[in-house]
Amino acid sequence: EVQLVESGGGLVQPGRSLRLSCAASGFTFDDYAMHWVRQAPGKGLEWVSGISWDSSTRVYADSVKGRFTISRDNGMNSLYLQMNRLTAEDTALYFCARVTIFGTIFEKWGQGTLVTVSS
């Protein structure tokens, strides 16, 4: 069974950093690109970042470009999101998501980890 388990969320002050992790199991991790998608409280879904299976391609939403860094460790079956210079607008539930091998179709999702940016 495919499982994606996010961790690392919490309360952080504006301007500080946080690193999210996603532990993957139940599939061959390095066969798939992986992504982060977030959802602010009571709001819609916002795609944040994606990384190819071999880390050769990393893409970001304009809202996080230059502040967030996506990475992965295929040996550890893990996905990461380093978030720097956090603002209140980054407050959201962050989902780790696996896409299909055919395209950026989010077929598997974790349960999310909540990041709250507040002083």
Add this chain to the structure above:
Amino acid sequence: DIQMTQSPSSLSASVGDRVTITCQASQDISNYLNWYQQKPGLAPKLLIYDGSRLETGVPSRFSGSGSGTDFTLTISSLQPEDIATYFCQQYDHLLATFGPGTKVDIK
């Protein structure tokens, strides 16, 4: 950047009604359009991918159509368990954009 719009933003319908949600892209996206259902407190669930392909295990009352810039999600006969918010999503290689969502409830 490709922008996505959805309409309506919310709707109320009766059990058994046919429900239609539309999604429009700001430029031609071919058929690179997916639909998701999200219930409160849960992660989104993939319903339709590449415009019209039904994800395995999704009831056949859900269908998708369209290409280019205009897309439609149809629920042929609304069921109580379909109460949720529905999002469209386009993709271009690894880049993605979601629509703002359509909240569906029972009248």
